[in-house]
Amino acid sequence: MQAADLIQLGQQAQDAASILAQLDNAAKNRGLMAMADALIAHTPEILAANAQDVDAAAGSxxxxxxxxxxxxxxDMATGLRQLASLQDPTAKADQAWRNEAGLLIIQQRVPLGVVGIIYEARPNVTADAAGLTLKSGNAVILRGGKEALRSNMAVVNVLQAALKSVDLPELAVQLVTDPSHEIANQMMHLNGYIDVLIPRGGAGLIQAVVKNATVPVIETGAGNCHIYVDKAADLQMAIDITVNAKVQRPSVCNAAEKLLIHQDVAEAFLPAIAKALQDHGVELRGDARACAIVSDMIPATDADWDTEYNDLIMAVKVVDSETEAIKHINAHNTKHSEAIITENYAASQQFLRQIDAACVYVNASTRFTDGFEFGFGAEIGISTQKLHARGPMGLAQLTTIKYQILGDGQVRA
Amino acid sequence: MQAADLIQLGQQAQDAASILAQLDNAAKNRGLMAMADALIAHTPEILAANAQDVDAAAGSxxxxxxxxxxxxxxDMATGLRQLASLQDPTAKADQAWRNEAGLLIIQQRVPLGVVGIIYEARPNVTADAAGLTLKSGNAVILRGGKEALRSNMAVVNVLQAALKSVDLPELAVQLVTDPSHEIANQMMHLNGYIDVLIPRGGAGLIQAVVKNATVPVIETGAGNCHIYVDKAADLQMAIDITVNAKVQRPSVCNAAEKLLIHQDVAEAFLPAIAKALQDHGVELRGDARACAIVSDMIPATDADWDTEYNDLIMAVKVVDSETEAIKHINAHNTKHSEAIITENYAASQQFLRQIDAACVYVNASTRFTDGFEFGFGAEIGISTQKLHARGPMGLAQLTTIKYQILGDGQVRA
Known part of the structure; x- marks a missing residue:
């Protein structure tokens, strides 16, 4: 595969996108249902291709x-069918108004155009991304991990045939089949063909895309999330939320990695939360003051405060004040999700206002940062940047606006 | 100036931004009024610095x-005072809802953080950008053209002193004083310090930033705008709008550059519009069919269809159908502003739906694509990309969201 081929893929995606943008919800849902049915019907071929990938990756x-x-x-098919039940994100205008000159200005939702997804060896993302982009009226160019290439090719073949069978453009879904870094790099520079690039995967992948791409990127996923237990916290609630945020699914980005405790409640709270977390197999790493209260913690190093463990590990720090907690969080967080546990109104307001993150919680688990939990019915990722989308991204975040402006002869004075 | 200095500027901007984000509207307005007053009070120093720049640029x-x-x-001072009269774009939430778990999720508007502006030798942009970013609660790092360096330094010194005089962080407004391309390039890669980079200037500058930057960019400005005169057009209206869109201010991005005419009205319309435009000094370049009707047009070359003249030049093409017009526009436009002149309902709807551009007009001049004309009360630029902001960008487009989530002990099941 050469750079010229990638441009061809881009041109084909643009052509498909111009058709997709004109489809109504019923047509897109027909595509989703056909894709779901085809995945089920062609399960044996997909599993056969996947078995080759799995064999080749033995021990990985x-x-x-x-x-x-x-x-x-x-599950992949069920996901596609669920998308069909959601509202079409382009079937609405955000607002409309008349300007001074009497023009009616309509801020209409429209698809972004062509979405690029760079991801790792998860073939289920292939169907998931194809469904989310189709429902939002976008074409997609997929570039999955090389370990999953045969699986992805099988899935994309099935999805393309399904689209064709219901008279939708099959090139709405395309796969980059060259696994080289060079082609991935060219994809990151395909300005004019790709409207937005969304990396999905570990921090290494995401940073590589953010640091290299000149195509607009939405940065997703990294989550060094904190729970701050205020001096006015309901300590039982603090235990329940901290345990939930840490252990309910430790491998994901909205799991809590750090626990900050106000000094006034550290003596009362720390032994209880340490026991509760240790009962769930969590390794605790404490600063000096935390270790002085609970002696069987490992001393935390400077690096701990910036590390997303994605594992049953939590670092614990005792702070003098809420202000110190906020300062620490803003210095070390990844702008994902942060929570305060408090019964004090002023403390809650200060935290909500001063923490810089996509999602700031009072008295709830950070695990709620999720498109489904937010009620979006879908999720393409969690944006940790500030441009375009922040926090959980559903179908709406895969759209942009177009101003449709209705006049009756207005000219500018 | 070294890269390390730029990082220091970035850190200082981040620190200022964290203070700005907490300011209420009254405090920000105090800053704007102080900046306006200071510009007036220090007019002699600014003019003296500017005179040095002008001398050095003699003949440029x-x-x-x-x-x-x-x-x-x-005018710069008046612009700042006008900003003070606008609503604070961060003083609102877009929406709020309760999710299934009973969490109240508030989608609060907040500043972006640190905005970088790379622009050319227009010292008035310095005050303008400082005002827009202050009002929206952002810190700004300015990098103007080297020809205006002394003027920009004088203006920034005045603005910083004004901010300090009303107890606002003076480093909310900072200037990159090293005019080298190397430093500009480093600014384009200042990920983690600059939240968004907005280039303002000619196509060369904008493309250099878009093609190089890894910091999120908002692409602005390029406008190869079309007027399509449908077979069902009111031809007098078509003349009025075309003349306005072409000649009212030909140097700006929302001026029309191309005129497409349906073949059924070409004989009737072309001689009249050619005369009207030529009376205003417009040079016309026609395709073969247009030249066959009006013989004193210059034959257009292929390059004409992709050129933004920013001048009293217009290329004219006769098309077989609206579909051909739309196809031509989508192939050659810069996704800025496009207009159809028609009295036919179906033709208007087809154009509104199928044209891919920030602003699509029926029966109005493209010259209305402007933050002030839209009623935003301000404008930082016109986005021709699809991510984050599209079309005229006012204060709202200099903000992002933060989800503030209020619970009473919710954990995820």
Missing amino acids: KFLDRLTLTEARIQ | KFLDRLTLTEARIQ
């Missing part, structure tokens, strides 16, 4: 996420 | 835009 750390099963393919 | 094409006068400084 990617093995679990790479492996497809009949149940996982059913 | 930048001279007009570079030159400040007492009246221009008064």
